[in-house]
Amino acid sequence: ALAIEPFQLEDEYKELNATQWAWVIESLTKEQRLILWPHLDSSMLSSILSELHEDVRQQIVALLPKKDIEATVCAGTSVEALDILEVLPQKTASNIIKKLSSETQSEVEASLSYEEDEVGRYANKHVYTIADDALVSTVITAIKNSDTNLESNALFVVSSDLKFLGEVSLNDLLNAPKSSNVSAIVERSDMVLNDKESLIEASKAVQSTQKSLVPVIKENGQFVGVFSIHDALYIFQEFYEAQMAHMGKVNDEDLFSPVLTSTRRRAVWLGINLLTAFLASFVIGMFDKVLIEIVALAVLMPIVASMGGITGSQSLTLTIRGLATNQISQGNLSALHKKEFYVALLNSLCWATVVAVICYFWFENSVLAVIIAIAIIINMIVAAFSGVFIPVILEKMGVDPAIAGSVILTTVTDVVGFFVFLGGASIIFLW
Amino acid sequence: ALAIEPFQLEDEYKELNATQWAWVIESLTKEQRLILWPHLDSSMLSSILSELHEDVRQQIVALLPKKDIEATVCAGTSVEALDILEVLPQKTASNIIKKLSSETQSEVEASLSYEEDEVGRYANKHVYTIADDALVSTVITAIKNSDTNLESNALFVVSSDLKFLGEVSLNDLLNAPKSSNVSAIVERSDMVLNDKESLIEASKAVQSTQKSLVPVIKENGQFVGVFSIHDALYIFQEFYEAQMAHMGKVNDEDLFSPVLTSTRRRAVWLGINLLTAFLASFVIGMFDKVLIEIVALAVLMPIVASMGGITGSQSLTLTIRGLATNQISQGNLSALHKKEFYVALLNSLCWATVVAVICYFWFENSVLAVIIAIAIIINMIVAAFSGVFIPVILEKMGVDPAIAGSVILTTVTDVVGFFVFLGGASIIFLW
Numbered sequence: 001a002l003a004i005e006p007f008q009l010e011d012e013y014k015e016l017n018a019t020q021w022a023w024v025i026e027s028l029t030k031e032q033r034l035i036l037w038p039h040l041d042s043s044m045l046s047s048i049l050s051e052l053h054e055d056v057r058q059q060i061v062a063l064l065p066k067k068d069i070e071a072t073v074c075a076g077t078s079v080e081a082l083d084i085l086e087v088l089p090q091k092t093a094s095n096i097i098k099k100l101s102s103e104t105q106s107e108v109e110a111s112l113s114y115e116e117d118e119v120g121r122y123a124n125k126h127v128y129t130i131a132d133d134a135l136v137s138t139v140i141t142a143i144k145n146s147d148t149n150l151e152s153n154a155l156f157v158v159s160s161d162l163k164f165l166g167e168v169s170l171n172d173l174l175n176a177p178k179s180s181n182v183s184a185i186v187e188r189s190d191m192v193l194n195d196k197e198s199l200i201e202a203s204k205a206v207q208s209t210q211k212s213l214v215p216v217i218k219e220n221g222q223f224v225g226v227f228s229i230h231d232a233l234y235i236f237q238e239f240y241e242a243q244m245a246h247m248g249k250v251n252d253e254d255l256f257s258p259v260l261t262s263t264r265r266r267a268v269w270l271g272i273n274l275l276t277a278f279l280a281s282f283v284i285g286m287f288d289k290v291l292i293e294i295v296a297l298a299v300l301m302p303i304v305a306s307m308g309g310i311t312g313s314q315s316l317t318l319t320i321r322g323l324a325t326n327q328i329s330q331g332n333l334s335a336l337h338k339k340e341f342y343v344a345l346l347n348s349l350c351w352a353t354v355v356a357v358i359c360y361f362w363f364e365n366s367v368l369a370v371i372i373a374i375a376i377i378i379n380m381i382v383a384a385f386s387g388v389f390i391p392v393i394l395e396k397m398g399v400d401p402a403i404a405g406s407v408i409l410t411t412v413t414d415v416v417g418f419f420v421f422l423g424g425a426s427i428i429f430l431w
Numbered sequence: 432a433l434a435i436e437p438f439q440l441e442d443e444y445k446e447l448n449a450t451q452w453a454w455v456i457e458s459l460t461k462e463q464r465l466i467l468w469p470h471l472d473s474s475m476l477s478s479i480l481s482e483l484h485e486d487v488r489q490q491i492v493a494l495l496p497k498k499d500i501e502a503t504v505c506a507g508t509s510v511e512a513l514d515i516l517e518v519l520p521q522k523t524a525s526n527i528i529k530k531l532s533s534e535t536q537s538e539v540e541a542s543l544s545y546e547e548d549e550v551g552r553y554a555n556k557h558v559y560t561i562a563d564d565a566l567v568s569t570v571i572t573a574i575k576n577s578d579t580n581l582e583s584n585a586l587f588v589v590s591s592d593l594k595f596l597g598e599v600s601l602n603d604l605l606n607a608p609k610s611s612n613v614s615a616i617v618e619r620s621d622m623v624l625n626d627k628e629s630l631i632e633a634s635k636a637v638q639s640t641q642k643s644l645v646p647v648i649k650e651n652g653q654f655v656g657v658f659s660i661h662d663a664l665y666i667f668q669e670f671y672e673a674q675m676a677h678m679g680k681v682n683d684e685d686l687f688s689p690v691l692t693s694t695r696r697r698a699v700w701l702g703i704n705l706l707t708a709f710l711a712s713f714v715i716g717m718f719d720k721v722l723i724e725i726v727a728l729a730v731l732m733p734i735v736a737s738m739g740g741i742t743g744s745q746s747l748t749l750t751i752r753g754l755a756t757n758q759i760s761q762g763n764l765s766a767l768h769k770k771e772f773y774v775a776l777l778n779s780l781c782w783a784t785v786v787a788v789i790c791y792f793w794f795e796n797s798v799l800a801v802i803i804a805i806a807i808i809i810n811m812i813v814a815a816f817s818g819v820f821i822p823v824i825l826e827k828m829g830v831d832p833a834i835a836g837s838v839i840l841t842t843v844t845d846v847v848g849f850f851v852f853l854g855g856a857s858i859i860f861l862w
Contacts, residue, residue, distance in 0.1 A: 207450070256763075307705065307708065
């Protein structure tokens with residue numbers, strides 16, 4: 001399906017919507033993307049660009065003539081314009097903003113007055129509101145005459161000085177006397193979002209309601225726009241994709257990012273890992289005398305480090321999720337530490353025994369078997385504590401535990417594992 | 432906030448909705464959960480249970496008297512009932528189903544006729560539909576008189592034999608002549624879901640529309656219920672949480688799962704890892720002669736394995752995401768392999784040089800420096816190929832690459848890393 005011949009596009013691909021087109025484009029190589037682009041329906045270009053992964057959007061925009069970008073941005077909505085402007089150089093972006101229709105321009109400027117992670121920036125400003133002094137009959141007529149469907153069953157009511165007053169449900173609107181004012185039937189919204197709230201918190205809030213649209217208002221009560229459950233879904237998806245990318249030691253990147261870009265981004269993670277690895281090597285190097293005496297130590301030492309690594313990763317994963325959902329606090333931290341300790345204790349006793357038995361039969365050395373068992377137990381317990389402790393500390397320091405947590409944890413489990421195992425062996429076998 | 436004194440509940444917690452209560456309960460220990468439970472508003476219990484993490488739901492239900500469970504299930508909606516019945520023993524569940532109101536009972540039974548991951552099971556069957564032969568005026572009156580708000584702007588139209596016919600927007604309904612039939616203004620829905628479709632595919636489909644509710648229909652055209660964007664968000668969240676848990680070598684578990692449950696679940700991952708670790712040890716053991724001669728090899732060997740591990744993890748993470756979004760296919764697989772190869776080649780050349788230089792100065796052995804550089808380059812390139820190859824093969828075999836991928840990959844990078852490095856050293860230093 002991906003080896004698209006551009007001139008066959010018509011039949012198969014005519015029905016795709018912008019989301020589906022973005023999906024297709026993301027799975028193409030750069031060359032294929034460039035062949036395809038001119039054949040797309042020009043009325044969809046701005047929505048497609050807006051739906052694309054940021055890397056791909058940037059790649060395509062960088063290759064388009066300025067005139068085409070301008071035309072695409074001007075043809076789209078303010079939300080789409082914002083996504084495209086984001087990947088443009090500052091100067092080009094300001095030039096294009098000047099050429100937008102005055103309505104879109106003011107919507108875009110309102111968005112740009114917010115920080116990147118504030119919900120005010122992404123609130124849809126292009127939304128149908130009704131005035132509190134309007135007559136019920138006027139509103140019903142307006143709904144009848146509008147050619148687009150309403151996005152929700154509730155209509156947001158705004159005063160003449162743009163203050164948000166609440167919402168009116170269609171049921172109430174239809175039941176109200178035609179000659180009464182909207183203000184007579186307006187109801188307080190169950191939930192409003194503050195415009196400065198962070199995107200992820202706003203998304204959680206929207207998720208906890210059964211509403212599709214939630215109004216976003218300023219501190220002074222002015223109506224900014226609406227944040228939808230579709231927006232929330234998108235934000236969650238971005239959040240999880242980024243967390244998973246970090247867990248896999250990669251930045252969230254396009255499937256077909258340019259080789260040099262990918263190389264550079266991934267090199268950072270590899271470089272940090274190398275530091276960790278050299279630290280572990282340094283610890284091993286401290287015990288070269290015992291390694292020369294007993295080569296079995298070199299054979300077995302990765303087991304100690306790796307069992308600690310997995311245990312730590314398990315506690316870390318649970319803790320990072322708990323921190324992300326705000327379910328870990330000072331109040332339950334010690335209970336969590338205790339639980340993780342007991343889990344690690346039981347598992348370490350179990351697996352240390354297994355390893356000891358295997359080592360005893362493999363190397364016929366009971367002292368070695370005892371040393372590795374003790375080293376595994378210590379390393380797994382330290383790992384479990386670190387798995388809870390490290391992300392909590394990182395979060396307090398304002399560092400994202402999903403990014404830095406596992407690198408630091410691996411350092412701990414490697415260093416402790418090698419140190420305890422080889423150090424213990426040195427004491428027993430060399431003294 | 433978590434050290435809740437049960438008798439202070441009234442003031443602070445009165446305004447919490449079911450989602451927020453579930454969130455609070457999940458962050459409590461078992462003992463605290465039991466203290467809190469009797470103080471909750473009994474009309475919310477079924478929604479709270481339904482919102483809870485499956486582990487926690489099971490824990491609480493297991494501790495409640497049968498009568499209380501029955502009362503809670505009967506008081507809730509069919510969707511909530513389903514969530515609670517899921518964590519009950521088969522027999523208890525069937526007994527409770529018999530006591531449900533006939534409407535809820537038939538909704539629950541309709542759901543249970545589907546498999547666990549089919550969208551038909553989770554489609555909301557308790558939805559307001561209109562008959563195609565109803566008069567427009569009748570429908571408008573019904574909307575006016577209904578005391579609950581409509582969930583969406585579109586109304587689903589069903590024929591007398593329960594076939595799904597399409598939808599009617601409120602705008603059209605208000606504009607239509609009062610005496611005409613609904614069938615005159617019904618429009619084909621942009622999207623309908625097949626009831627047998629998998630939950631994750633259904634969720635992706637809903638996400639790609641701007642709709643809040645999508646109708647679910649049987650093969651024969653019969654209307655089953657609706658799947659909402661809120662459901663889709665929940666499914667995505669579960670999907671990502673599970674994937675992240677697997678990446679961290681843990682099953683998706685409750686923060687305060689019982690120690691024995693956690694121990695048992697995590698033991699599986701630790702056991703699999705131990706097999707991997709012993710395989711690596713076995714490879715190291717093959718080269719004990721050269722390890723005795725040159726202790727620096729033991730000091731440096733974790734570096735080779737770990738650089739391969741990170742490279743592989745990077746390719747694996749990208750590939751697993753591409754497979755999850757269906758963006759990797761036969762058509763672009765070789766392009767992806769090629770790109771990952773070049774990225775790994777560049778990075779391996781860069782970091783192998785760094786390691787070689789450090790080793791040269793540390794051990795003053797240029798041959799060793801060359802051997803480790805070559806081993807790192809080979810291992811990183813093999814890792815990048817495996818990172819793409821392994822998940823693709825696993826997916827073809829019907830195994831979830833997010834679960835098995837990284838264990839297999841680590842085995843490959845450890846075995847190849849140790850084999851190439853120690854094997855190369857054996858050839859050079861021992862022959």
